Amino acid sequence: MAMTLVNAKIYVARIIGGGANSQEILDMAGEAIQRTYLEWQAKKFWRFLLKDTTNATAVTGVTATGASATVNAPSTGAFDFVNVGQTVTISSGTATLAADTTVSTVTRGSDGVVTAIVLSNAFGGTTNTNATLTFSANIPIRQGTNDYGLPNDFQAPFTCRLLTTPRTLTYRDQRAWDRMIVNQDNQGTPSDYTVYNTYSDLTQNYGTRRLKFDRIPAANDTVLLRYYRAFNTTATNLDIPDEYLYQFLDYARNILLETKRAQDDPGGYSASVRNAAQSAAENDEQVTDDDDIDVGMKSQYEGGLWDRRLWGNGDFDPY
Numbered sequence: 273m274a275m276t277l278v279n280a281k282i283y284v285a286r287i288i289g290g291g292a293n294s295q296e297i298l299d300m301a302g303e304a305i306q307r308t309y310l311e312w313q314a315k316k317f318w319r320f321l322l323k324d325t326t327n328a329t330a331v332t333g334v335t336a337t338g339a340s341a342t343v344n345a346p347s348t349g350a351f352d353f354v355n356v357g358q359t360v361t362i363s364s365g366t367a368t369l370a371a372d373t374t375v376s377t378v379t380r381g382s383d384g385v386v387t388a389i390v391l392s393n394a395f396g397g398t399t400n401t402n403a404t405l406t407f408s409a410n411i412p413i414r415q416g417t418n419d420y421g422l423p424n425d426f427q428a429p430f431t432c433r434l435l436t437t438p439r440t441l442t443y444r445d446q447r448a449w450d451r452m453i454v455n456q457d458n459q460g461t462p463s464d465y466t467v468y469n470t471y472s473d474l475t476q477n478y479g480t481r482r483l484k485f486d487r488i489p490a491a492n493d494t495v496l497l498r499y500y501r502a503f504n505t506t507a508t509n510l511d512i513p514d515e516y517l518y519q520f521l522d523y524a525r526n527i528l529l530e531t532k533r534a535q536d537d538p539g540g541y542s543a544s545v546r547n548a549a550q551s552a553a554e555n556d557e558q559v560t561d562d563d564d565i566d567v568g569m570k571s572q573y574e575g576g577l578w579d580r581r582l583w584g585n586g587d588f589d590p591y
Contacts, residue, residue: 276509284521288532307524308523322498323498323499329407329409329423331406333350334404336362341376342390342391343391349424352386354389359407360391366399369393384471386421410435410494411495417488425502427499427500429465430561430562432495432497434461434462436492443562456486465486466484467484
């Protein structure tokens with residue numbers, strides 16, 4: 273039942289008479305779909321968005337320069353997930369890489385975005401301007417390092433496990449550590465983790481966040497991270513399971529109708545916008561649901577939807 277984004281715009285636009293034949297209404301339908309993605313993502317942590325780091329990650333469009341070990345990011349943010357210690361392979365082409373090549377260095381720009389990486393081996397063969405590099409699964413943890421890139425589609429953590437020293441870590445907010453841990457330079461085996469950003473989201477690509485622990489790792493390890501990914505808002509098909517497809521589309525239709533109604537009732541629209549701002553403020557405080565101890569971080573929505581119902585029992589406002 274998968275529906276293309278093109279057909280979804282037509283479906284949403286049809287709620288307005290003749291909308292499917294109007295490019296302006298179709299464009300508005302597209303905007304309504306994008307808003308629906310954002311609002312649904314802010315609404316709760318959807319279980320159908322769960323994934324983990326056990327799969328390798330491929331990056332296309334990379335320039336693999338012969339006799340060089342330095343690789344520039346092919347686009348802004350493309351290498352933000354890369355960590356030192358990951359193994360790297362290259363697809364077939366004019367450039368080659370020795371077996372067991374790993375990432376030696378990750379270079380970040382002043383805005384926190386990874387601009388280049390250095391490999392443990394230089395490329396062999398001749399330069400390949402459209403290579404695909406594949407990076408190994410999971411996150412390699414290094415002794416003495418407490419700053420790690422997260423997957424580019426990361427939205428929020430679900431669970432986090434050390435694999436070499438088997439242990440499930442507990443999510444904590446950075447503020448809790450600041451209150452309880454005097455010396456945060458101590459090394460040891462981590463027991464807690466958090467997601468933190470040393471740069472403002474406004475200054476960098478995608479608002480990239482990173483993984484860190486309550487103590488600096490004292491030994492090498494590997495992290496398996498399970499997480500909620502963000503919606504893929506530009507995919508050819510809508511990034512929605514079949515069971516929720518038409519609820520999603522009708523939500524977008526309602527946004528489209530509200531936008532059109534705003535032309536005739538700007539006062540009502542202003543009230544809806546104020547409600548939307550309040551929802552955004554609440555979402556900003558709800559970092560993850562991997563925090564069973566601090567129940568206060570769970571929204572009312574999250575606390576009542578373990579049975580995967582789409583709607584709550586109260587009135588529903590698309591804004």
